[in-house]
Amino acid sequence: MYIIVVGAGQIGSQVLDLATASDNEVVVVEQDPEVAEEASREYDCLVIEGDATDREILEDAGAEQADAIICTTDEDATNLMVLFIAKELEISSLVTVVQDPQHLNIFRRVGATILENPQRLIAQYLYQAIQRPSVEDFMELGGDAEIFEVTVTENAAIAGKTLSEAGSESLLGEDVLVVALQRGEEIVTPRGSTRIEAGDTVTVFAREGMTDDLVELFVGEQEVAE
Amino acid sequence: MYIIVVGAGQIGSQVLDLATASDNEVVVVEQDPEVAEEASREYDCLVIEGDATDREILEDAGAEQADAIICTTDEDATNLMVLFIAKELEISSLVTVVQDPQHLNIFRRVGATILENPQRLIAQYLYQAIQRPSVEDFMELGGDAEIFEVTVTENAAIAGKTLSEAGSESLLGEDVLVVALQRGEEIVTPRGSTRIEAGDTVTVFAREGMTDDLVELFVGEQEVAE
Amino acid sequence: MYIIVVGAGQIGSQVLDLATASDNEVVVVEQDPEVAEEASREYDCLVIEGDATDREILEDAGAEQADAIICTTDEDATNLMVLFIAKELEISSLVTVVQDPQHLNIFRRVGATILENPQRLIAQYLYQAIQRPSVEDFMELGGDAEIFEVTVTENAAIAGKTLSEAGSESLLGEDVLVVALQRGEEIVTPRGSTRIEAGDTVTVFAREGMTDDLVELFVGEQEVAE
Amino acid sequence: MYIIVVGAGQIGSQVLDLATASDNEVVVVEQDPEVAEEASREYDCLVIEGDATDREILEDAGAEQADAIICTTDEDATNLMVLFIAKELEISSLVTVVQDPQHLNIFRRVGATILENPQRLIAQYLYQAIQRPSVEDFMELGGDAEIFEVTVTENAAIAGKTLSEAGSESLLGEDVLVVALQRGEEIVTPRGSTRIEAGDTVTVFAREGMTDDLVELFVGEQEVAE
Amino acid sequence: MYIIVVGAGQIGSQVLDLATASDNEVVVVEQDPEVAEEASREYDCLVIEGDATDREILEDAGAEQADAIICTTDEDATNLMVLFIAKELEISSLVTVVQDPQHLNIFRRVGATILENPQRLIAQYLYQAIQRPSVEDFMELGGDAEIFEVTVTENAAIAGKTLSEAGSESLLGEDVLVVALQRGEEIVTPRGSTRIEAGDTVTVFAREGMTDDLVELFVGEQEVAE
Amino acid sequence: MYIIVVGAGQIGSQVLDLATASDNEVVVVEQDPEVAEEASREYDCLVIEGDATDREILEDAGAEQADAIICTTDEDATNLMVLFIAKELEISSLVTVVQDPQHLNIFRRVGATILENPQRLIAQYLYQAIQRPSVEDFMELGGDAEIFEVTVTENAAIAGKTLSEAGSESLLGEDVLVVALQRGEEIVTPRGSTRIEAGDTVTVFAREGMTDDLVELFVGEQEVAE
Amino acid sequence: MYIIVVGAGQIGSQVLDLATASDNEVVVVEQDPEVAEEASREYDCLVIEGDATDREILEDAGAEQADAIICTTDEDATNLMVLFIAKELEISSLVTVVQDPQHLNIFRRVGATILENPQRLIAQYLYQAIQRPSVEDFMELGGDAEIFEVTVTENAAIAGKTLSEAGSESLLGEDVLVVALQRGEEIVTPRGSTRIEAGDTVTVFAREGMTDDLVELFVGEQEVAE
Amino acid sequence: MYIIVVGAGQIGSQVLDLATASDNEVVVVEQDPEVAEEASREYDCLVIEGDATDREILEDAGAEQADAIICTTDEDATNLMVLFIAKELEISSLVTVVQDPQHLNIFRRVGATILENPQRLIAQYLYQAIQRPSVEDFMELGGDAEIFEVTVTENAAIAGKTLSEAGSESLLGEDVLVVALQRGEEIVTPRGSTRIEAGDTVTVFAREGMTDDLVELFVGEQEVAE
Numbered sequence A, B, C, D, E, F, G, H: 001m002y003i004i005v006v007g008a009g010q011i012g013s014q015v016l017d018l019a020t021a022s023d024n025e026v027v028v029v030e031q032d033p034e035v036a037e038e039a040s041r042e043y044d045c046l047v048i049e050g051d052a053t054d055r056e057i058l059e060d061a062g063a064e065q066a067d068a069i070i071c072t073t074d075e076d077a078t079n080l081m082v083l084f085i086a087k088e089l090e091i092s093s094l095v096t097v098v099q100d101p102q103h104l105n106i107f108r109r110v111g112a113t114i115l116e117n118p119q120r121l122i123a124q125y126l127y128q129a130i131q132r133p134s135v136e137d138f139m140e141l142g143g144d145a146e147i148f149e150v151t152v153t154e155n156a157a158i159a160g161k162t163l164s165e166a167g168s169e170s171l172l173g174e175d176v177l178v179v180a181l182q183r184g185e186e187i188v189t190p191r192g193s194t195r196i197e198a199g200d201t202v203t204v205f206a207r208e209g210m211t212d213d214l215v216e217l218f219v220g221e222q223e224v225a226e
Helices: A010-021 A033-042 A055-060 A076-088 A101-110 A118-131 A163-168 A212-219 B010-021 B033-042 B055-060 B076-088 B101-110 B118-131 B163-168 B212-219 C010-021 C033-042 C055-060 C076-088 C101-110 C118-131 C163-168 C212-219 D010-021 D033-042 D055-060 D076-088 D101-110 D118-131 D163-168 D212-219 E010-021 E033-042 E055-060 E076-088 E101-110 E118-131 E163-168 E212-219 F010-021 F033-042 F055-060 F076-088 F101-110 F118-131 F163-168 F212-219 G010-021 G033-042 G055-060 G076-088 G101-110 G118-131 G163-168 G212-219 H010-021 H033-042 H055-060 H076-088 H101-110 H118-131 H163-168 H212-219
Strands: A002-006 A025-030 A046-049 A068-071 A093-098 A113-116 A135-140 A146-151 A176-183 A186-188 A201-206 B002-006 B025-030 B046-049 B068-071 B093-098 B113-116 B135-140 B146-151 B176-183 B186-188 B201-206 C002-006 C025-030 C046-049 C068-071 C093-098 C113-116 C135-140 C146-151 C176-183 C186-188 C201-206 D002-006 D025-030 D046-049 D068-071 D093-098 D113-116 D135-140 D146-151 D176-183 D186-188 D201-206 E002-006 E025-030 E046-049 E068-071 E093-098 E113-116 E135-140 E146-151 E176-183 E186-188 E201-206 F002-006 F025-030 F046-049 F068-071 F093-098 F113-116 F135-140 F146-151 F176-183 F186-188 F201-206 G002-006 G025-030 G046-049 G068-071 G093-098 G113-116 G135-140 G146-151 G176-183 G186-188 G201-206 H002-006 H025-030 H046-049 H068-071 H093-098 H113-116 H135-140 H146-151 H176-183 H186-188 H201-206
Touching: A002 A010, A002 A076, A010 A025, A010 A033, A010 B118, A025 A033, A033 A046, A055 A076, A055 C101, A068 A076, A068 B118, A076 A093, A076 A101, A076 C076, A076 C101, A093 A101, A093 B118, A101 A113, A101 C055, A101 C076, A113 A118, A113 B118, A118 B010, A118 B068, A118 B093, A118 B113, A118 B118, A135 B135, A146 A212, A176 B176, A201 A212, B002 B010, B002 B076, B010 B025, B010 B033, B025 B033, B033 B046, B055 B076, B055 H101, B068 B076, B076 B093, B076 B101, B076 H076, B076 H101, B093 B101, B101 B113, B101 H055, B101 H076, B113 B118, B146 B212, B201 B212, C002 C010, C002 C076, C010 C025, C010 C033, C010 D118, C025 C033, C033 C046, C055 C076, C068 C076, C068 D118, C076 C093, C076 C101, C093 C101, C093 D118, C101 C113, C113 C118, C113 D118, C118 D010, C118 D068, C118 D093, C118 D113, C118 D118, C135 D135, C146 C212, C176 D176, C201 C212, D002 D010, D002 D076, D010 D025, D010 D033, D025 D033, D033 D046, D055 D076, D055 E101, D068 D076, D076 D093, D076 D101, D076 E076, D076 E101, D093 D101, D101 D113, D101 E055, D101 E076, D113 D118, D146 D212, D201 D212, E002 E010, E002 E076, E010 E025, E010 E033, E010 F118, E025 E033, E033 E046, E055 E076, E068 E076, E068 F118, E076 E093, E076 E101, E093 E101, E093 F118, E101 E113, E113 E118, E113 F118, E118 F010, E118 F068, E118 F093, E118 F113, E118 F118, E135 F135, E146 E212, E176 F176, E201 E212, F002 F010, F002 F076, F010 F025, F010 F033, F025 F033, F033 F046, F055 F076, F055 G101, F068 F076, F076 F093, F076 F101, F076 G076, F076 G101, F093 F101, F101 F113, F101 G055, F101 G076, F113 F118, F146 F212, F201 F212, G002 G010, G002 G076, G010 G025, G010 G033, G010 H118, G025 G033, G033 G046, G055 G076, G068 G076, G068 H118, G076 G093, G076 G101, G093 G101, G093 H118, G101 G113, G113 G118, G113 H118, G118 H010, G118 H068, G118 H093, G118 H113, G118 H118, G135 H135, G146 G212, G176 H176, G201 G212, H002 H010, H002 H076, H010 H025, H010 H033, H025 H033, H033 H046, H055 H076, H068 H076, H076 H093, H076 H101, H093 H101, H101 H113, H113 H118, H146 H212, H201 H212
Parallel strands: A002 A025, A002 A068, A025 A046, A068 A093, A093 A113, B002 B025, B002 B068, B025 B046, B068 B093, B093 B113, C002 C025, C002 C068, C025 C046, C068 C093, C093 C113, D002 D025, D002 D068, D025 D046, D068 D093, D093 D113, E002 E025, E002 E068, E025 E046, E068 E093, E093 E113, F002 F025, F002 F068, F025 F046, F068 F093, F093 F113, G002 G025, G002 G068, G025 G046, G068 G093, G093 G113, H002 H025, H002 H068, H025 H046, H068 H093, H093 H113
Antiparallel strands: A135 A146, A146 A201, A176 A186, A176 A201, B135 B146, B146 B201, B176 B186, B176 B201, C135 C146, C146 C201, C176 C186, C176 C201, D135 D146, D146 D201, D176 D186, D176 D201, E135 E146, E146 E201, E176 E186, E176 E201, F135 F146, F146 F201, F176 F186, F176 F201, G135 G146, G146 G201, G176 G186, G176 G201, H135 H146, H146 H201, H176 H186, H176 H201
16 A cells, blocks of 8 residues: 655654555655654654645655555644645545544545544553553454453462353343453453353453453453542 | 552553543652643643652552552663652552563562563554554463454355354364354344344354364455465 | 724734724723833724723623724734634624634634734834845735835836837837826826836736846846855 | 845845845845745845844855845844935945835935835735735726736626627726737737627726726626625 | 834843933833833833834834934934934934944935944944053044043153243144143143143144154053053 | 954954054964854954963964953953963063953963953943933043043033133133133134033043033033933 | 842852752842742742842842852852952852853952852763763862762672782782672671671772772673673 | 663763773664764774664664663663663673662663662762762661761861870771772772871761761862852
8 A cells, every 4th residue: 555644743753654554655744854854763654854735745745555544643634734735636445543632524525534633542552551451452343341351369269160051040141241251372262151250351342342240251350439 | 449540641541531430549659740730721630749669659649558660761760769659658569561571580589560572562562553454452361362353244154044053063062162253232142043144243262272173264365474 | 983903012003093084982901001102192092901801801892883804913812812702792894813823713703804913014024124125015915916006217128118019129018007106296107109108107017926127127237145 | 246135034035035036146034043044945036144233144145246125024123224324335235024004204314215004915815805806816906996807707798799799889998998808828919809708818908907897897796795 | 392203122221311310301112022112121212113114103102292313223224214204203303323324325325314224333342452551532624633531650751841931842732732731620721831731631642643752752652562 | 562362252252353453563362163263354463272271282373472451351360370471471461351350460470461341341331321421431440530521412511611611600610621622623722711512521620520410511401300 | 147148040049949959048149030939938038129230239148247149140250240340249159060161260369169060060970970870979189080970780799708808819809899788778887797797788999999800709690881 | 892872962972982982893873863873983893773672673773792781861761771772682791770779670670770860860979969968978888887088187176196096085086987088199008007187088888978077087068059
């Protein structure tokens, strides 16, 4: 793919790192000379120092053959203008971060794929880390449903039981599904006869979300501040 | 919970937004007077303007009764020093972002829960948006296993089939599990008889990760740039 | 009218001066505190210090009752974002300056009335002043047609002749029309019998534009640098 | 012509663009090194970095052979000093912008052609765009007289009528003259038999200025905010 | 007298010190807020913070009743503009420093009393101090004529002689005149019989200027570097 | 002479101009790189960029062979330190400006020749220019005695009279002496028979200082503001 | 004592901390407003914001009753000027840091007690810490003589021996004297019968300085990098 | 030894001066380009411009072969992070300054040799200089014990007496020991028969610290401010 990245700041440079690792042709447009120079030193990509809201700069960046553009600046107005020009130049895949939620509709009208307020994404992880320290990763689905990952402890109620046992003892209800189970390096597809052991990392689907009781089932009673 | 947040920048202020929304007591320590003042205006929390590596500042922030501290500055050295003092002050839950992967071991030694390079997390989402535009969310498990969310299209091979049919036609192998299915507002726990329809948003566990073929099964053949 | 002016810089403050002179309600949004304060001191209008790309700021400025918005910042990206929000807020009259001609189509799509590159407008006047120093004002029409204003000199060929005489002597062709004539304070509507005299300021329509010969007819031969 | 431009800022650079497009020899004097360098890159002219109030700098700029000097800085005091030196160096055509109207007399005493407060010129266009959105261009003559350009709408009273009919129906009085009429690409010199049609762009001389009634005659009744 | 001083910098503040010591009404106009404030604290005068090239500022400073204006800024362009406005406001006595000698004619045309390049005046005193360390003060007249002040030393040829003796011994020629003689606190008007003694401070008029020989006559032979 | 100048600012550069004009070897020490570079471009002297309070810098400047050092910086503390080092390095002639009169004793103890507060010198000239506009130059002697220079006007009481006549008519008292008289380019040594004519520039010694009456004798009654 | 401290920077503020802890009256003069304000907040002393080279500032600081002045700025020139004024004001005890060793003589001439280049003092401690890590503190006397402090290790040759034994075994020569010995909290005055034990901290006078062999006697053979 | 110095500021550069004087291999890491460049010019060592908290920078500095690292920055957090990385890289000797005493425990845990708040060390010397001006150097031992150095004055009670006499006259108690005595260039090991003379510099161990009486014994009664 031919990808144009707009902005080589903290987020932009990580995108460069990912995009240049695969077999893409990558061009980055960055206005700040020092930041541009550092990007040039660090990543195997073409760096264009300039203002991406200047149509000629985008053309220099090869907009005509680009498959995708990713806007990473923290100025919504800049990202918006760039996306408009990118659309005129017929770049098919438009991706952007959006800082201010009230600007979402405007960006949607351009047809861009949006990552709303990336800082919030990070904040959720940090906040989760103190709220449910035992949960290692999680993903929100529609409604209240969530998928989460925990490592089973010795004093967990479920430790040492098969999934069938856990079901018949009403430890696991209908709305909960153990999706995957990692033991050491191996990923096990769980069946009724699979026995959950302390130290297993389990991935759990919870239709009603990860409640305290549900998490406790896997990690035992935790000392938690109120 | 009594939570101390260090830094009220882009990430820190989002943490404040989350933490003050629930029933927590929240104190933020921020060195930059302007940033501190803005935090004070925006969030319902105590704002202390000062350097969190100064033990007295942390004490003023109520470290003695704090349950958790979240370090959000982009200076690893600052976060490290703060965590050390926090540990001396016996704050039990220590959470931090870490910019430089080479510092991870040092932070682990302090016993902190770490969110490594948050900007990379964002970059992954952005990059994924152009690589697999149909994938709406995803989570990496151990090994190659991944869970992902897509919306089924009309020309998807699986559209109109029950999960049993999909299994018997070898569309879905052993290593793939449809974990959940959202139709309109409703979350359906999928069974063999559940019929996948165009417009459903499905959550899929893939033991070998989301390959092009697997994604195509749900969203049909996409015109993709090489 | 209720008018929101965005930007109180050199152009914005002149707009404020004009708009507050008539019976309008005027609000200006300006990000720079010092500029905002000066506007507040100078003009009889409400001054809101803030970023007009923030929807709440525009709402504070009374966007819901505003009849018109005039964007005067020299950042096209800012003006574009503001116009989009203004449109969402259903302000009916959208006016803006546009710096970069390549952005014109994007602005047109928003439905704004555009004043393209205002600095060029000024430059034309300055350049005209040395190219045709005798021309006092001018306006470009479609094609090559122009209207211009000159003051007739004593040694002009037309001085002392009636318009009829000038026509019959082939001084004035079909494509030229003396539209108006100012003598002292009085504006005369010219007829065939009107005699052009030295000192008269005449407004001339020239279908083929103001050629050297045509201008010379009214101001005599000028010493001009090559 | 040999032209010296003082200042290569926003206005100055537009003057450079115009002056270098024709067959002139152009020199620009600019004090700010970065602005000077950019002018040097953009325009085909000699750029002298320095203070134009330094007589030697003006001499280096070729003042002795210059036909004209155009001062575009936004410091009246600088422009004044430059004009005085230019006069001593016997540059015949002196042109300048003047910011502060109270300085006009002083500049007139030097004998310069003056463009008073250029930002106001722009503001007038912007303000006119919301006051009379149907008027596309205009020029002020002596007294109240104005010339303006509008495009005739379908529901205009004059649409479909010849100029004679309009006169005999008292739609057009003595003080109004349709000077020119553009239909498609063609400019028509209007006569009594010329029929005004919707879509025509007409140039109108109005001895008493463009009143609401007069404009309405050509564009019909407009929904206008009060 | 009513005096307006423009600029309260190093020179301006000394002028304020002198002017406020006598029975004058003094107003100073200074643009820099800090400098203005300091002037306000130090001197018994009205301080107006603002740009003196703004006519209204000068009017606020009481230009209409002012007898004199003294421009002390180190920007010739500023001083020039101020003097022009001062002239329009009919201040009768116009005084200014001028930095660049090439601007002298322009300032003379305004009718100002000029102190050309004051830094040079100082430099002359400093340089004189090493060239002729024994000369305590001096003044240049027309041609080569100079007046200077020295203190007579013991080994001076003239020490112990009356002026008559000095004349008859051809020590003092026709072109030299001892104008005054200070002995202790007393000023003596010298006559032929006045005896010059070591320690006297004499003021000498020298038609051909102060030559080494002449100075040596009063101070003896000095050890001087070449 | 071998002269070291400390500081190449406004005063220092004028000293350089004077010192390099004669046949001296001149070295200047200047800390500010830009100022140093400009001095290097303008004057025919060695420029050392550095801090003159650093003994090695002074040695590099050739302190061992220097006859004189002139300190022109506006920091008394810097000048003092430099003079101390210069004395250690046995430079025989030490000259300096001193800003703060309260530091005079300290500088005198070093044995330096002092030009106290040079800005005051300038201020005196400026102030004199409005107090006695007819006085062209002046010099203060001991006591109240002054020497001054004026140009005789037509309506002066003394115009047309010989010095003898002026004496016998009691126009000139004992305490006043016409020291010199310039007529055109010629300097005349005045005698009793010398006739003062309008247009003559006379140099006058006044034992009691230049009173209004005395000045009026030479320039007639002037219209003077009170 | 009444003490004036000049400069409230890193060193100055530590002096304030010490001086205000005892029963002194302390005044500090600091030019930087922020630093002054912080000193005012932290220490119980009078803080005067201003330039200590201004005699009036020193007088305001109570120079007339002051017993001592301590100059802590890192500008030698400033410290010198302050000391001169302090001497004029008859402050009896003058103390200062001196940065540049070449300025020592000048400061000595003022009669000040000097702490030469304090940063070097620190550097010596740091460097010593890697050169002889076992030496805990040290003091240089005249010649090569040094006093140092080490803690005796188990494998030291002297451990377990009385001083007499150590002497008779020629472990301790004539030129070495164990001055003091700390065991636990107690300081023991060592005599011949005093037995040195591992864990004792001994203070040793070494006439020829602390050689490797001597140090090794007390701390055993250390693994040392070359 | 192979030594890495972190920071080339005031303290760091002094360490460089010491470390490069002996036969060490020295590398300095400094973030500020200008400071780095100056270090490079002044000292014979490798200078690496960069952030020492970046592990790769420390590796570039040769951490693998380094025997010691000395942290001299004034940011405790930076020093801490560097020490942690240095420990991971197995540098055996870790030395650092610590600004904030409350951070001492944290640094001790890393196992670093610490120089606590170096500015305080300097302050103690300065303060001592006014408290006991006669004490030339001193060292604090455990408890109240101190060693100090004074020069004996003529009117000291001990002057002219042998140590035995001083002991028997109860001038010197048990708790006081004259450790060394410098007469001219020579260091004398004092015995009972050694006679103390005015002008000798004596080093004294005082178990109870240097009291006024004890110091007075050696320097006589001093005039001291209260």
